[in-house]
Amino acid sequence: MKSLWSDREAEQFRGDLGLRVYTSRLLGRDKSLVLHGGGNTSVKIREKTLFGEEETILYVKGSGWDLETIEPQGFSPVLLAHVLRLAELPSLSDPEMVNQLVTHMLKAAAPAPSIETILHGLMPQKFVDHTHADAVLSVTNTRDGEKRIREIYGKRCVVIPYLIPGFDLAQFCAKEFRARGTKDTVGMVLLNHGIFSFGETARESYERMIELVTLAEEYLDSKRAWSVSTNHFTAGTADANAQATLRRRLSDTAGAPLILKTAISERTLGFAQHPEIARISQQGPATPDHVIRTKRTPMLGTDVDRYVAEYRRYFGEHAPKAKEPKTMLDPAPRVVLDPAFGLATAGRTAKDTVIVEEIYDHTIDVILRAEALGGFQALAPKDIFDVEYWDLEQAKLKKGGKPQAFSGEVALVTGAASGIGKAAVEAFLARGAAVAGLDVDPRIESLHARPDFVGLRCDVTDDKQVELAIGRAVMAFGGIDMLVLNAGIFTASRKIADLPTEEWRKAMAVNLDANLLLMRICHPFLKLAPHGGRVVVIGSKNVPAPGPGASAYSASKAALNQLARIAALEWGADGIRINTVHPNAVFDTGLWTEEVLLQRAKNYGMTVEEYKTNNVLKTQVGSRDVAELAAEMCGPLFAKTTGAQVPVDGGNERVI
Numbered sequence: 114m115k116s117l118w119s120d121r122e123a124e125q126f127r128g129d130l131g132l133r134v135y136t137s138r139l140l141g142r143d144k145s146l147v148l149h150g151g152g153n154t155s156v157k158i159r160e161k162t163l164f165g166e167e168e169t170i171l172y173v174k175g176s177g178w179d180l181e182t183i184e185p186q187g188f189s190p191v192l193l194a195h196v197l198r199l200a201e202l203p204s205l206s207d208p209e210m211v212n213q214l215v216t217h218m219l220k221a222a223a224p225a226p227s228i229e230t231i232l233h234g235l236m237p238q239k240f241v242d243h244t245h246a247d248a249v250l251s252v253t254n255t256r257d258g259e260k261r262i263r264e265i266y267g268k269r270c271v272v273i274p275y276l277i278p279g280f281d282l283a284q285f286c287a288k289e290f291r292a293r294g295t296k297d298t299v300g301m302v303l304l305n306h307g308i309f310s311f312g313e314t315a316r317e318s319y320e321r322m323i324e325l326v327t328l329a330e331e332y333l334d335s336k337r338a339w340s341v342s343t344n345h346f347t348a349g350t351a352d353a354n355a356q357a358t359l360r361r362r363l364s365d366t367a368g369a370p371l372i373l374k375t376a377i378s379e380r381t382l383g384f385a386q387h388p389e390i391a392r393i394s395q396q397g398p399a400t401p402d403h404v405i406r407t408k409r410t411p412m413l414g415t416d417v418d419r420y421v422a423e424y425r426r427y428f429g430e431h432a433p434k435a436k437e438p439k440t441m442l443d444p445a446p447r448v449v450l451d452p453a454f455g456l457a458t459a460g461r462t463a464k465d466t467v468i469v470e471e472i473y474d475h476t477i478d479v480i481l482r483a484e485a486l487g488g489f490q491a492l493a494p495k496d497i498f499d500v501e502y503w504d505l506e507q508a509k510l511k512k513g514g515k516p517q518a519f520s521g522e523v524a525l526v527t528g529a530a531s532g533i534g535k536a537a538v539e540a541f542l543a544r545g546a547a548v549a550g551l552d553v554d555p556r557i558e559s560l561h562a563r564p565d566f567v568g569l570r571c572d573v574t575d576d577k578q579v580e581l582a583i584g585r586a587v588m589a590f591g592g593i594d595m596l597v598l599n600a601g602i603f604t605a606s607r608k609i610a611d612l613p614t615e616e617w618r619k620a621m622a623v624n625l626d627a628n629l630l631l632m633r634i635c636h637p638f639l640k641l642a643p644h645g646g647r648v649v650v651i652g653s654k655n656v657p658a659p660g661p662g663a664s665a666y667s668a669s670k671a672a673l674n675q676l677a678r679i680a681a682l683e684w685g686a687d688g689i690r691i692n693t694v695h696p697n698a699v700f701d702t703g704l705w706t707e708e709v710l711l712q713r714a715k716n717y718g719m720t721v722e723e724y725k726t727n728n729v730l731k732t733q734v735g736s737r738d739v740a741e742l743a744a745e746m747c748g749p750l751f752a753k754t755t756g757a758q759v760p761v762d763g764g765n766e767r768v769i
């Protein structure tokens with residue numbers, strides 16, 4: 114492991130807190146040290162109060178901040194003297210400890226300080242760094258982990274047996290540090306949990322962390338337990354239907370729609386097909402810090418009932434009798450290992466699935482290395498339970514935000530790179546849905562860089578491309594709940610007498626045939642949608658009120674309209690709603706080139722300006738207006754409506 118310290122970068126950070134921010138980010142940059150909110154750091158700084166008195170302030174990482182992206186305001190400034198007084202108490206409950214820390218901060222708006230604050234305060238050094246390094250966890254999560262750790266670190270680290278984070282752990286560490294620390298002591302290993310390093314400067318503490326973790330890596334390497342791979346595997350199959358069926362089962366179990374992300378690779382298949390997978394995967398996480406995100410164990414295979422029964426049994430066995438099952442997390446697994454598709458992760462948002470996947474990816478490393486070293490051994494179920502339960506109790510104290518309208522749901526939008534489609538992507542993302550955007554335009558692939566969006570280049574008139582794209586969308590999110598049929602073309606204005614057959618056929622292929630194909634392929638997924646499938650067709654004013662010179666366009670949209678009406682009849686029994694919006698004169702779309710606009714205006718004998726607001730309300734209709742209505746049609750407002758056609762055109766005399 115290399116130090117990422119750079120003098121040039123460090124120059125941009127001022128003072129002790131600035132450098133604390135810098136080296137915290139360096140730790141966060143290396144995912145083998147800390148993952149997603151894991152780990153914490155602190156610095157003790159002498160400051161003058163308003164009254165001119167000198168005080169030492171302990172700046173410790175606040176909850177809700179990631180080391181990788183932390184800012185100065187991500188550190189909670191706690192009065193060190195108070196922390197040290199608290200540490201002298203014979204005992205202190207967790208809620209009171211949290212309360213005391215929060216009420217002794219210098220900034221009311223600062224985040225709540227880390228649960229490990231008292232531990233940071235008790236360490237005599239100015240800078241303290243704490244990580245859950247993979248290499249250290251690989252060594253400690255073995256039968257003779259403690260012996261190995263002592264062999265690696267000797268006098269350099271004080272070794273602490275596993276204790277749940279909190280007041281008792283902090284006191285115990287301080288006592289051990291006083292009793293066993295020497296002038297050579299630069300760190301502390303918490304068995305089955307992680308590692309601390311200390312220093313008088315930010316750089317010293319950080320580089321000691323790198324040095325200590327490197328020692329564990331070298332030790333693993335010397336035992337041929339560093340470069341491990343899962344050698345044998347047979348090819349997997351990520352069957353889209355099976356994935357969507359599994360997601361539906363998980364969503365029903367969780368009581369809310371979940372996203373399910375499949376990660377099929379040589380590595381995940383090799384691990385899921387490991388001959389000892391049941392033994393190595395069912396013990397628990399690599400560090401208790403991961404338990405709330407991954408659950409104690411992954412589900413092996415796809416037998417959800419068996420998993421739920423086991424989870425209830427585990428929870429019931431350890432929970433304080435009076436409180437179970439009110440506090441219990443929903444019993445759906447968050448990690449699934451299966452010989453057919455490797456690894457899949459479930460969560461209420463796409464971001465959650467990516468985080469869980471990353472955590473489990475590191476867990477695979479830790480397990481395989483510990484296996485190579487002599488056998489992976491996780492904490493006892495009771496110890497893991499205590500952390501899970503504690504986390505749940507803490508979560509109840511926090512104000513949970515209201516879930517968004519489409520949390521855990523998946524929308525597929527065609528023609529998503531521009532105009533109404535692009536606006537629809539935004540409207541669905543804003544309501545919490547994960548979105549797969551299809552477009553023939555390659556720019557679709559980079560439309561949004563976020564975990565809840567996947568942009569797929571696809572010609573919707575090509576069966577194979579459509580099947581492939583839908584398969585990829587299901588791999589990414591687990592299903593399709595909402596389908597927005599938007600892709601369309603407006604061929605040049607032409608009278609029927611002059612209309613080439615080719616042009617007619619092209620309009621039919623894109624505006625009609627492609628949508629039949631999409632509906633047919635998506636039907637089984639829509640049927641599996643946890644909240645019922647929804648389809649929105651972007652129709653056209655030309656359906657109820659066709660215009661001269663637009664026969665190919667109008668006829669294709671009218672046929673699509675009829676197709677949608679029949680789908681409403683046929684799919685009602687499957688709980689799928691299908692509704693249509695009829696926009697008119699939406700000029701901020703790809704269809705409306707300057708040339709087309711001029712042509713259409715001329716057809717009606719108007720200027721372009723007149724043509725743009727040529728409606729009853731004399732208003733301009735934008736892509737966003739149409740997209741917002743399309744999204745609302747998938748929401749509760751339209752829960753009891755199917756087969757409807759709603760104009761969004763500013764009012765049209767011929768339609769009214």
Ligand code: ZN
Binds near residue numbers: 152245306
């Ligand atoms: Zn920790």
